[in-house]
Amino acid sequence: QRKPFKSRTTITESIAIEAAADRIDETNHVVRGVKVIGKKSAHGYEYSARAVSEAAALYEGARVYVGHRRAASDSRTGSYGERLGLLRNFTVREGEGYADLHYNPHHPQAAQFLYDVRNNPNMLGFSHHADIRTSSRSGKTIVESIDKLHSVDLVNVPATTKGVFESQGETMFTLKQLIEAAEPKSLT
Numbered sequence: 586q587r588k589p590f591k592s593r594t595t596i597t598e599s600i601a602i603e604a605a606a607d608r609i610d611e612t613n614h615v616v617r618g619v620k621v622i623g624k625k626s627a628h629g630y631e632y633s634a635r636a637v638s639e640a641a642a643l644y645e646g647a648r649v650y651v652g653h654r655r656a657a658s659d660s661r662t663g664s665y666g667e668r669l670g671l672l673r674n675f676t677v678r679e680g681e682g683y684a685d686l687h688y689n690p691h692h693p694q695a696a697q698f699l700y701d702v703r704n705n706p707n708m709l710g711f712s713h714h715a716d717i718r719t720s721s722r723s724g725k726t727i728v729e730s731i732d733k734l735h736s737v738d739l740v741n742v743p744a745t746t747k748g749v750f751e752s753q754g755e756t757m758f759t760l761k762q763l764i765e766a767a768e769p770k771s772l773t
Contacts (some may be wrong), residue, residue, distance in 0.1 A: 611699070612689045614687060615687050615688070616688065619672075621713065622644075622682035630717075632681075634680030636732070637677050638677045640678060642680055645672065645673065645674075645675045646673065647672045648668050649668070649686060650671050650737070651739050653712065669694065669695070670686050670687050670692075671686075673685050673726075680726055700751065709743060711737055713734060714736045715733060716733040717731050729736070
């Protein structure tokens, strides 16, 4: 049985990009396996696997725009020139959402986008603007439901993950963790 939701709000969350040139199909204008929804956000939200799975239909075929809306009340209707492409083949793996970005190769920023995916992957990412329902557990804000997707935006300051392809079986370490792991240990 589902727990009652404590609040409902509209958010904008971001997901960054990591390079993976082998996922770029320039012939068919597709970047495969981009991360659309991560597990945690810099804004303090944690996405439940159930919320991500149940939102799959919202992200399948979702339009992807360049940049955020100017104001929270702005809609994306009529923003034809800002539309870069759309998402297809949305899948959920380990509670996170991935899709293929089918981009318009004639979009004024398509070449810049492809260059950055290959060479500056942490300089951009995806953001979703969505209506969510949350609950609070152990001092954490848990996204229990993604009720409406307003847009998916390509942004330069992502907050939810560290790369478009981020965290697929990779472990990230801080410099301090690497130094401590390299220090000789006493055998006594």
